Amino acid sequence: MTRINEKFAELSTKNEKALITYIMVGYPNESATLSIVRGLIKGGADIVELGFPFSDPLADGPVIQNASTVSLNNGTKIKSFFNIVKKIRSETDIPLVLMTYTNILYHKGYTNFISEAKKAGIDGFILPDMSIEESKEYIESAKNMADTIFLISPNTTKSRIEKIVKTSSGFLYLVAVYGTTGIKTGIQNYTLKAIKEVKKITNGKIPIGVGFGVSTPEDVQKYIAAGADAVIVGSAFLKLIEKTPKNSLEKNITSFTKSLKKQTILK
C-alpha cells in the first residue's frame, strides 16, 4: 500500500474526504516553500502536490504559468527540488505528489527520474500532458515505485474512463471544467453529473479527486456533496501566497487550509 492509499483508507475510517493542495516549488522562492508546506500540513491538508516548473505549461492558466516562470527564474532545478522534497519528507509522512509535464521525466529517463523522486520522498506523479496511449514506459517505470495519477475530463467517454482507471493508481484526477487550471466558471452541472458517472464506473476501486477552478470552501463543500472523494485546490493557494508577506505565510496558509479542510469532514 502506498502512502496515498493509506491516507484514503485512514480518512474513510474517520468519515472524511481528502483535501489535496497544490503549490509550485520555488514560488515565490525556495525558502518560502518550506513555510508554505508547513502551513498546509498544520491546516489539515491530506495530500500535498508539489509543482515542478516547466517552460511550456500548456494545461495551466495564468496563475500557475506565472508561478512556473518565477520559479524557473529563481533557478529551481531538479536537484534543488529533490532537496526540498527531502527536507519536507524529514518533517512529515504526508503523501507527496509531483506534478509537472512529461518532458521533464522523459528527458532524464522515466526510470531514472522516478527512482530519484521516490528516494527523495515522492509518492506519486501527475503529468497533465501524458495520455494513456503514450504511457507504457512511464507506467512500467513507476510500477512498485510510485502512483501514476491520470486525469479525466467531463467529456471523457465511458469506455475511455474504464481504460484510464486501469492505468491509474492512487486516485483519479477529474478535471472539473473545460479550461486550464485556476479557471473561474463557477460550479457546472456537467461537473456534478460527471462525478456521479465516474463514480459508477470506478465503483469504489479508486478515489476521485476533483480539481481545476476549485478555490473556496463553498466549492469544496459542493463537490464533496456531489460525491467527490477528494478536492484539489491549487491556483487559489498561489494567489494567497502572492499577496501574503513572508512572515505571515505559514499562518495565513494554515487558516485558509483549515477553512477548506472543514468542508471535507462529514458529519
Added chain:
Amino acid sequence: MKYPKDGKFGEFGGKYIPETLVPAIEELEENYLKFKENKEFKKELDYYLKQYAGRPTPLYYAKNLTEKCGGAKIYLKREDLLHGGAHKINNTLGQALLAKKMNKKRIIAETGAGQHGVATAMACAVLGMKSEVYMGYKDTIRQKLNVYRMNMLGSKVHPVKSGSKTLKDAINEAIRDWITNVEDTYYLLGSAVGPHPYPVMVRDFQSVIGEEIKTQMKKLSNKTPDTVIACVGGGSNAIGTFYPLVDTNTEIIGVEAAGKGLKSKYHSATLSAGSKGVLHGMMTYLLQDDEGQVTETHSISAGLDYPGVGPEHAYLKDTNRVKYHSATDVEVIDAFLMLTRTEGIIPALESAHAIAEAMKVARKSKKSESIVVTLSGRGDKDVEEVQRYLSKNDKN
C-alpha cells in the same frame, strides 16, 4: 509513412495531450479520414486551390542565379506567388473546409511570422467563418503589417506575452484556448507539428507542392530533380515538398535557421543541434537545456523561430533519408539580396534559408544537374526587418 495509425513516425509523433482534448482530436481524425477520400470535398478544395489560391504554381528556372553560382540548374517552386504570399494557404483552405464540414463555428490559429495567421484569416473570410489568431507579442512587432492584414480580413489577433513571446508561446496559448472552448472550436494548426493527426494532415494538404514539382520536372526533363531543398521551422512547406519524393532517388535537404551560429545560443536549428523530447503534443527533436526545459530560440525569420520540429522530419533525419543543414542570418541576408537582385524576386527570409543552401549545393554540382528550391513565401513582410539589419550592419 502513408498514414501512421497510432500517429507514430518511428518513435516520433504520438499524442501527448491533456485529456480534455482527446475527444476533439478523435473527432478531428475521424472526420479527416472521412473527408480526405470524399469526392465532393476533394473537388471543392481543388476548386479553391486553383481558382482562389492560384495553383498550380510555376516551377521557374532561375537562369541568372544559376549562372551566378556556375553549377547545377536552380529551379524555384513559386509558392510565393500564391494568394496571401506563402504556401500556408494550401493548408488553411484544406483545414478550414474540413472545419466547415465538421460544423465548427469558431476557428483559432497560432502564427509566427503572421503568414499562417493571414492565410487562416483569408480562408475563413472566403468560407464565411470566424477566426482568432494567437501571435507572440515579439512577432506582432516584428511583423506588424501582417497584424494589420489579419485585422482587416476580420480576424481577431491576440498578442501572447507569456514565455519567449514567439511562436511556441502562441501555440501554448492556442492550445489553452482550445481546452477551454473545445466544444465549438476548431484549432487550425499551421505547421506539421502538434499531436496526431495534425502532422500527417498538414503534410497531406501541403503535399501538393511536391506532387506538382514531380509533374513539372517530369515534363521539363523526364525525371525527378537531382536535389530538392526547403527551409524547416515546424517544417510544413518542407514536408509538403519532400513527402512525394521520399520514395524516389532525389537527394533531399532541409535547411534550418542557424541564426548567429550553431555554437551560439542564438539559433533555431532543432534537428541539427537538438535532442529528443515532448512538446506541443508530440515526441520530436527539441532545443532544450539539460533539465528538459525548452530553450528560447533565435532566427532572423520569425517563421523559423521555433524550438521543435515536425515529427516526420525527426524520423526522416534519424533514418538518414533527408539531410538537415542550416544557414546563418548572415548567409540568409546574402541569399535574400542575391535572389532579389539577380532575379527580381524578393523571397521571405524563411525561404532565403533554402536559397542560401541551394547556392552552396549548386556551386558544387555539375551543370547537368537540377536543384528545386521551394520558395515558400514572398518577402514583402520582411523588407523592414532586412532594412533594419542592413543599416545596423552597414552592409548595403
